[in-house]
Amino acid sequence: MTETVFITGATGFLGSYVLDLYLRExxxxxxxxxxxxxxxxGLEKLWKALQLHMSAExxxxxxxxxxxxxxxxxxxxxxMDDATWHxxxxxxxxxxxxxxxxxxxxxxxxxxxxxxGTLSMIQLARAAQDHHGLRRFANVSTTAIAGKRWSETLREDEALDWDRSDYDxxxxxxxxxxxxxxxxxPDVPTTIFRPSTVMxxxxxxxxxxxxxxxxxxxVFDLPAFPIRPTARVDIVNADWVGRAMFEIFRDDAKAKHGIYHLSAGEASPVAKDIAQAMAGAGRRPPVMVPGLLGATQTAFDLIAGLPQRNALTYIGSLFKVFLPYITFDTVFVNERASEAIGRKPVSFLEYGPAFAEWCREQKYRFDYAPLPERPARVNVGGEISA
Ligand SMILES: NC(=O)c1ccc[n+]([C@@H]2O[C@H](COP(=O)([O-])OP(=O)(O)OC[C@H]3O[C@@H](n4cnc5c(N)ncnc54)[C@H](OP(=O)(O)O)[C@@H]3O)[C@@H](O)[C@H]2O)c1
Structure with missing residues (x-):
């Protein structure tokens, strides 16, 4: 089936995984x-996103x-102008x-x-549905919608709770x-994907x-960090998340549910093992002091709010934003997605050490290659075209 798919976010990190699969498969x-x-x-942006997955050729x-x-x-x-939107x-x-x-x-x-933005996307979906009927509308959300939590294991239908406050x-x-x-x-087949922390x-x-x-x-380079050593952190590999989104979105037989957690779930690693995995050769993971969590959060909120911009306020902002997601010890059951695609995510403990080391070595920057000129003759689906 050759379908026309309208996709947003394809130039981003997760979108590039789905786009790559769509193009190849x-x-x-x-x-x-x-x-x-x-x-x-647009081509430059797409190439920037896709060079993680394919050669320029x-x-x-x-x-x-x-x-x-x-x-x-x-x-x-x-x-968009009216004609393009239509x-x-x-x-x-x-x-x-x-x-x-x-x-x-x-x-x-x-x-x-x-x-x-999502309201505008829904309006476009509404027009498509009224015009010819949509096979599916999928929206990529996040497990962060679960709001403030503490040491919980959540299934898809338990995560959204209107009585909870949100972190941000x-x-x-x-x-x-x-x-x-x-x-x-209500009349369109819809899917909500909720990735957890994709790394x-x-x-x-x-x-x-x-x-x-x-x-x-x-965090794990600090001498001490306010987390319980046994606190679970739901980190999931991007290749599994991209594959799950692609397969469930594309194949209606796999999309049995309305919502999917794309997460490590009950197999999530715990803080002390993640710290060890990320520490790298010669580094010592921090001493874990859970009792200091409240004080640390307050201190970093204050630092993040300082008017000057320097390394300290940068670290303050980083902590203010990410501390709850690292320390809240809440994981998201992924059985629906694992069953749908017939495979589970890979544990961060397996690939995390090499990944953390590579990121440090790269100083957290990707060495983007510029897009070479379009070759005069391109092999399109096995045929040579000018
Ligand atoms: N990465 C994670 O760990 C994670 C975890 C949970 C959920 N998610 C969800 O996954 C989705 C993708 O995240 P990501 O990490 O891949 O993000 P990302 O790398 O920052 O990419 C963001 C994408 O959104 C597009 N975009 C942003 N604002 C736009 C606008 N105003 N108009 C049109 N396009 C716009 C960008 O396109 P252009 O710049 O080309 O316009 C880009 O393609 C998001 O919905 C996010 O909430 C991500």
Missing amino acids: TSAKLLVLTRAKSRAD TFWELEGRMEIVSGDLASPKLG RVATESESILHIAASLNRKSEKACLNHNLK PYARTKKFCEHMVAELL GDSRHPRTTQFEMVQAFNT
């Missing part, structure tokens, strides 16, 4: 929303399957909405990109996005996303 046509202003910028072979749609979630009608709505047979702002500190970014605007807006999808598209690829140590691993490495 299907013949679907992909309408790719990006804030790139021109086709050339393969990129040019597959490029014709991707149509760049310039737009912006935060703008009316997704930043065409995307009438051509899209399924919609995979991955894009979001992950800026946990900014109410404004989360409100505009996540809440307003990111979690709050993503929670309401789930609600909008359920309320406004690294189990097949190789390379990544293009460094925020979380830098936070973990910083």
Whole structure:
């Protein structure tokens, strides 16, 4: 089946995993929303995202399957002119909405990109449904919608609880996005994907996303850290998350449920083992002092709020944002997704040491290769074309 799929967030870290699978394993046509202003910028962005997965030669072979749609979630009608919006709505047979702002500190970014953006995506989905019927609308959410928790193991239907406070605007807006999808598209087959903390690829140590691993490495380089040694941390490998999103979204026979946790679940590693795995040769993991959690959180909140910007306030902000997610000892059962795709995530303890070391060596930066000129003759699906 050659389907036309409208996809957002494909130029991002997780989106690149799904896009790669779509390009290699299907013949679907992909309408790719990006804030790139021109086709050339869009191609650069796609290449930046896809070079983690493929050579430039393969990129040019597959490029014709991707149509760049310039737009912006935060703008009316997704930043498209009327004709483009109408065409995307009438051509899209399924919609995979991955894009979001992950800026946990900014109410404004989360409100505009996540809440307003998802509402605009739902409006487009509504038009597509009324025009020809949508096979599926999927929305990538996060396990952060579970709000403030302490030492829990949550299944999909237990995680969203309106009586709980949220850690940040990111979690709050993503929670309401789930609600909008359920309320406004009752007649469309919908899927909600909730990844937990996605870190690294189990097949190789390379990544293009460094925020979380830098936070973990910083934390576990300290002499002491306020966490229970046996606290579980739900870290999941990106290759499994991408595969699960791709297979469940694409194959209706696998999409038996409305919501999927894409997480390490009950197999999540505990803090002392993660610290050991990330410590690397010659480093000592921190002494774990759970009793200091409250005081540490208060201290880092204060430091993060200081007006000056320097290494200390940077670390303060990092901790303020990520501390709850590292210390809340809450994991998300992944049986639905594991069953659907017939495999479980790989334990972080297996691939984490090489991954953490590579990220340190790279100083948390990916060495992006520029996109070479399109070759004069490209091998498209086995045929040579100019
Ligand atoms: N990474 C994780 O650990 C994790 C964990 C749980 C959930 N998630 C969820 O997974 C999804 C993807 O996360 P990620 O880590 O891959 O993010 P990412 O690397 O930061 O990528 C963000 C993507 O969103 C797009 N985007 C952002 N704002 C946009 C806007 N206003 N208009 C159009 N596109 C916009 C970006 O596209 P352009 O820049 O090309 O416009 C980019 O493709 C998000 O929904 C996130 O909440 C991620």
